[in-house]
Amino acid sequence: MESGSDLFLRACRGERGSRTPVWLMRQAGRYLPDYREVRKQVDFLTLCRTPELAAQVSLQPIERLGVDAAILFSDILVPAPAMGLSLDFNPGPVVDPPVRSADDVDRLAVPEIEAEVPFVYETIRILRRELAGRVPLIGFAAAPFTLAAYLVEGEGSRTFGQWKRMLYAAPEIAHRLLDKTTQTTIRYVTSQVRAGAQAIQLFDTWGGLVSARDYEEFSLPYAKQVLSAVREEGAPTIYFALDAAHAAAAVATCGADVLGADWRTGLDEASRAFGGTFALQGNLDPCVLLSDAATVRRHTLAMLEDAAGLPGHIANLGHGILPETPLDNAIAFVETVKGYRG
Amino acid sequence: MESGSDLFLRACRGERGSRTPVWLMRQAGRYLPDYREVRKQVDFLTLCRTPELAAQVSLQPIERLGVDAAILFSDILVPAPAMGLSLDFNPGPVVDPPVRSADDVDRLAVPEIEAEVPFVYETIRILRRELAGRVPLIGFAAAPFTLAAYLVEGEGSRTFGQWKRMLYAAPEIAHRLLDKTTQTTIRYVTSQVRAGAQAIQLFDTWGGLVSARDYEEFSLPYAKQVLSAVREEGAPTIYFALDAAHAAAAVATCGADVLGADWRTGLDEASRAFGGTFALQGNLDPCVLLSDAATVRRHTLAMLEDAAGLPGHIANLGHGILPETPLDNAIAFVETVKGYRG
Numbered sequence: 001m002e003s004g005s006d007l008f009l010r011a012c013r014g015e016r017g018s019r020t021p022v023w024l025m026r027q028a029g030r031y032l033p034d035y036r037e038v039r040k041q042v043d044f045l046t047l048c049r050t051p052e053l054a055a056q057v058s059l060q061p062i063e064r065l066g067v068d069a070a071i072l073f074s075d076i077l078v079p080a081p082a083m084g085l086s087l088d089f090n091p092g093p094v095v096d097p098p099v100r101s102a103d104d105v106d107r108l109a110v111p112e113i114e115a116e117v118p119f120v121y122e123t124i125r126i127l128r129r130e131l132a133g134r135v136p137l138i139g140f141a142a143a144p145f146t147l148a149a150y151l152v153e154g155e156g157s158r159t160f161g162q163w164k165r166m167l168y169a170a171p172e173i174a175h176r177l178l179d180k181t182t183q184t185t186i187r188y189v190t191s192q193v194r195a196g197a198q199a200i201q202l203f204d205t206w207g208g209l210v211s212a213r214d215y216e217e218f219s220l221p222y223a224k225q226v227l228s229a230v231r232e233e234g235a236p237t238i239y240f241a242l243d244a245a246h247a248a249a250a251v252a253t254c255g256a257d258v259l260g261a262d263w264r265t266g267l268d269e270a271s272r273a274f275g276g277t278f279a280l281q282g283n284l285d286p287c288v289l290l291s292d293a294a295t296v297r298r299h300t301l302a303m304l305e306d307a308a309g310l311p312g313h314i315a316n317l318g319h320g321i322l323p324e325t326p327l328d329n330a331i332a333f334v335e336t337v338k339g340y341r342g
Numbered sequence: 343m344e345s346g347s348d349l350f351l352r353a354c355r356g357e358r359g360s361r362t363p364v365w366l367m368r369q370a371g372r373y374l375p376d377y378r379e380v381r382k383q384v385d386f387l388t389l390c391r392t393p394e395l396a397a398q399v400s401l402q403p404i405e406r407l408g409v410d411a412a413i414l415f416s417d418i419l420v421p422a423p424a425m426g427l428s429l430d431f432n433p434g435p436v437v438d439p440p441v442r443s444a445d446d447v448d449r450l451a452v453p454e455i456e457a458e459v460p461f462v463y464e465t466i467r468i469l470r471r472e473l474a475g476r477v478p479l480i481g482f483a484a485a486p487f488t489l490a491a492y493l494v495e496g497e498g499s500r501t502f503g504q505w506k507r508m509l510y511a512a513p514e515i516a517h518r519l520l521d522k523t524t525q526t527t528i529r530y531v532t533s534q535v536r537a538g539a540q541a542i543q544l545f546d547t548w549g550g551l552v553s554a555r556d557y558e559e560f561s562l563p564y565a566k567q568v569l570s571a572v573r574e575e576g577a578p579t580i581y582f583a584l585d586a587a588h589a590a591a592a593v594a595t596c597g598a599d600v601l602g603a604d605w606r607t608g609l610d611e612a613s614r615a616f617g618g619t620f621a622l623q624g625n626l627d628p629c630v631l632l633s634d635a636a637t638v639r640r641h642t643l644a645m646l647e648d649a650a651g652l653p654g655h656i657a658n659l660g661h662g663i664l665p666e667t668p669l670d671n672a673i674a675f676v677e678t679v680k681g682y683r684g
Contacts, residue, residue, distance in 0.1 A: 040540060158500075161629045168641060169633035211606050211627075246606045264553050264588045285553075287506035295511045315555035323501060 008069045008136050012199055012236035012257050014312040020085045020304060021068035022337040023138075025240075026329065027061035028073045028319030031327060035062045036322040044089045048074050051122035056126055060133060064327070065334045069135050069199075070127060071194070074120060076142035076203055077150055079188050082116035083108045083180070085151065098154030098162065102170075105177045109153075113187045119244055120188075121195040128196040132169065139197030139340040141189045144181040144226065145219035145241070151177065160209055165212065166322045169217055174218060182222040186229045186317035193233040200230045201238040202256070208244035216246040242319060248273035252332060263318030278310025290309045290323045300336040308342055350411045350478050354541055354545045354578035356621045356654040362646060364679040366664030366672065367478075367582075369403035370415045373669060376402045387563040389679035390416050393464035399467055404477060406669070411477050411541075412469060414464060414534070418484035418545055419492055421530050424458035425450045425522070427493065428496055440496030441503065444512075447519045450493075455529045461467035462530075463537040472539040477621030481539030483531045485546035485581070486523040486568065487561035493519065502551055509552065509560055516560060524539050524564040528571045542572045543580040544598070550586035557589040562596060569597045571607045583662060610649040621654025626675065628659045632666045635674040642678040650684055 007021035013054045029035055038047065047053050058073040076078070077095065080087045084107060086096045099105060111186050111214025113252055127137050150156075152163040166174045188202045207219045220242075227237045251259065259278045261270040263285035271280055276301050278297040300315075307313040315337040321330060351361035371377055377399050380389065383611050417509060419437065422429045428438045441447060456463055469479050475585040484492070484540045492498075494505040494528040508516045549561045561583075569579045582602025583593050593601065594616040601620045603612040605627035613622055630641045642657075657679040663672060 066363050159664065161666070164627065164629035165632045168630050169626075169637040172464075184431055208606070210610060212611070213608060243585065264550070266555060268551060271556070285506065287501055288510050290503050290507045291511035291603045299510060322501065324503070 004170060005069065008314065009198065009236065010080070011279055011312045011314045012238070014257070016312065020307070020313050020315045020337055021066075021332050022079060023067040023069040023071065024061065024065070024317055024321050026305050027067060027071065028057045029321060030062060030323035031321055031325040031330060032060050033189045033327065034064065035275040037255050039287075039300065044075070044091075045087070048078060049119045051119050051126055053174040055121070055124040055126040058123070059130060062131070065330055066338070067135070069138050069336055070131055070137040072120070072124060072140060074123070074125065074140070076140070076147065076205075078117055078120065078152065079113065079141070079147070079184050082111040082113055083151075083184060085276040091253060092156040093150060095154050099177060100162065101171050102164070102176070103267040105173055105180065108177070109179050110180055110183045110187070112223060113184065114191050117188075121191060124195040124197055137196060138201055138204060138238075139189060139192035139201045139225070140201040141185050142191075142221060143186050143202045143241070144178050144222035146204050147181040147185065147240060148174070148177050148205045149209075150204045151181070163242070164210070165216060171217075178222050182225050185226050187257065189226060190229050191234050192236045193230060197235065199236045199238065201240060201260075202226060204239065204241040204244070208247065212247040212250055215241075215249045220250050224253075224255050232254070233327070236313075240281070243311055245273065249275075252278065258312070258314060261318065267303065267313070268309060277311060279309055279314065280307070281314040283300065283316070284317035286319050286322050289317070289321065289333060291329070293328060296329050296332040297336045300333055300341065304337065304342060305342050343552065345430050351540065351578065353621055353654045353656045354408070356599070357399070358654065361683060362649070362655050362657045363412065364657040365409040365411040366407070366659055366663050366675070367401065369407065369409060369413065371663060372401045372665035373662065373663055373667040373672060374402050374406060376406065386417070386431070386433075390420055391461045393461050395420060396461070396465040397407060397472060398467040400465070404473070407672055408680070409477070409676055411480050412473055412509055413480040413543070414462070414466060414469065416465070416482070418489065418547075419528050420459055420462065421455065421483070422493065423452075423456055424453035425493075425526060425639065428524070434498040435461065435492060436497050438494055438496065441493045441519060442504065442508070444518070445509065447522065450522050451526045452520070452522055452529070453596065456533050456594065456621075459530075463478060464606060466534060466539055467539040468546070474499050478540040479538060480541045480543055480580075481531060481534035482545060483527050483534075483568070484541040485544045485549060485561060485583070486520050487565035488546050488548045489523040490516070490519050491548045491551075493523070497654050502548060513559075515602070518654070520564050524567050527568050531568060532575050533573060535577045540576065541578045541580065543582060543602075544568060546583040546586070547631055549583040550589065554592055557583075557586065558592045562592050566595075566597050573597070577610055580656075587615065591592040594620065600654070600656060602658075603660065609645065609655070610651060613652050613669050618655060621656065622652055623656040623658050625658070625660040628661050628664050629669070631659070631663065631671040631675060633671070635670060638671050638674040639678045642675055643682065646679065646682050646684060
């Protein structure tokens with residue numbers, strides 16, 4: 001039987017293995033009692049910045065759930081301080097000062113990222129050593145659009161009104177900012193690959209907040225640059241734009257190996273919307289994991305059946321696992337996927 | 343030249359008048375200085391429940407902005423207390439106790455709504471008298487799915503995890519609840535029409551939080567019942583499911599006269615997704631109104647050009663106007679629509 005490593009990386013190449021590989025977005029997180037133990041000792045950012053601890057929590061879901069891939073424990077805003085902004089969590093991210101003007105954009109650095117966030121690369125090196133080939137290691141970053149959205153807004157938001165005000169009223173400033181988040185992100189993730197990350201996921205969490213036209217102008221071209229740079233480093237890429245069904249045709253041109261799908265669209269239908277040629281990752285509604293093991297199994301099997309005709313499938317949730325998820329339900333999800341032979 | 347009344351009601355019937363009619367979702371609200379003055383004296387719920395004041399704020403945008411329709415000042419959760427739950431705003435809605443079990447559902451009343459919320463109907467009667475035919479009056483309610491989502495969750499939520507847990511783990515209880523929210527809503531809105539509302543908008547704000555399949559099971563059939571009951575009363579209907587591009591084909595079967603479109607999809611593309619036969623209402627991103635008058639004009643004109651081929655168009659935002667919107671930008675939006683001859 002193939003190891004998790006083979007399963008995941010083969011699925012990234014659009015190949016079908018003996019079974020569907022599985023991992024969970026935000027799998028190293030508060031739903032895990034072992035994670036909560038570590039967090040009693042350190043705050044979130046200190047955890048991100050302490051390689052031994054970040055590696056330890058990255059490994060927890062491998063041991064507890066038996067998932068087929070590890071993902072670097074970090075946060076999509078970790079590059080913000082390297083660009084010259086302060087970052088805190090309260091509990092959501094707070095970036096200060098928010099980037100609102102052309103001058104603010106000009107002041108941002110495109111940093112020598114390996115020197116600025118060495119803990120990220122050290123965590124990756126520790127993880128590769130500890131994993132010893134059991135499962136592959138995924139690195140990640142925010143898509144340039146989503147990183148820029150946070151830098152302008154200064155915090156999470158339902159509407160991202162400040163960011164959209166810039167897109168609508170001063171698109172040329174937005175583009176200059178996006179150039180900087182793109183150059184920073186390219187350095188950030190290609191260095192992750194060189195440190196040992198075996199695949200890169202780009203999270204475009206807010207790419208779906210704008211129209212398909214604006215997505216094509218402000219997000220897609222920048223995401224493409226990052227994905228292409230990773231590909232040149234030889235690592236497969238996963239691109240996940242949340243809530244972007246209205247822009248599916250544009251998303252399909254991004255150049256990633258695997259496209260993420262959220263729970264709003266069945267995997268068969270999502271695959272058709274993307275043109276039918278991509279391996280997909282997803283897409284159980286994280287809220288299903290708030291129910292009970294029997295419900296989790298039923299919905300997970302339905303998801304796997306939806307994926308029957310796909311060129312490749314990496315089972316996952318359709319968004320990050322919720323902190324209030326009962327551990328047993330996360331286990332039921334993973335075990336249902338691992339027991340399935342389609 | 344036609345009055346606003348003719349323009350709006352003709353557009354509801356899919357007819358093109360001399361120009362595009364315009365109103366704004368949540369047009370009686372905190373962005374208006376006159377509204378903030380009234381709110382200094384009374385809290386939000388007291389305002390909803392005091393016909394003279396509710397009518398007064400409903401009229402403010404007619405006078406300040408010159409919109410082509412008035413909408414009843416109220417809240418989609420106003421029927422909750424009539425069903426036996428307490429309702430407060432803090433500042434978002436809080437319903438207590440939340441509906442979580444079959445017993446909770448059984449305890450809910452399908453109320454004699456005119457006796458329970460007489461202030462709604464009195465507000466409508468005052469408004470029709472005060473409007474004196476200048477512009478028509480729109481009544482509204484939550485779609486049964488969206489009302490049920492709040493009753494189960496107990497408050498607003500990003501994920502509506504409690505509501506989804508019911509949908510996934512106990513769909514039969516969800517359906518019993520949806521039967522009750524549907525019967526209540528039918529009584530609520532048909533009584534609005536009998537009191538004088540000349541059109542009804544059904545807000546399915548959370549209908550897009552679930553997959554197209556779940557939308558078809560849990561939202562669409564109930565919305566259809568309400569829309570059909572309103573039609574039997576002789577009033578046109580507008581159905582607005584937010585963020586539901588993934589379910590557009592299903593939405594198009596709801597039986598409304600007009601479909602709402604959010605800002606994520608261009609009106610031309612939204613029209614195609616709905617089958618090309620509907621008058622549409624929408625869809626400027628409310629965040630455009632956070633910018634400046636020139637930007638508002640440019641984006642509003644682009645929206646109107648997108649609507650050129652539609653069977654009918656009611657200009658509006660793609661979601662409610664934001665409280666922090668500068669009044670001048672709301673005026674620029676309305677004036678751009680009213681000055682446009684396509």
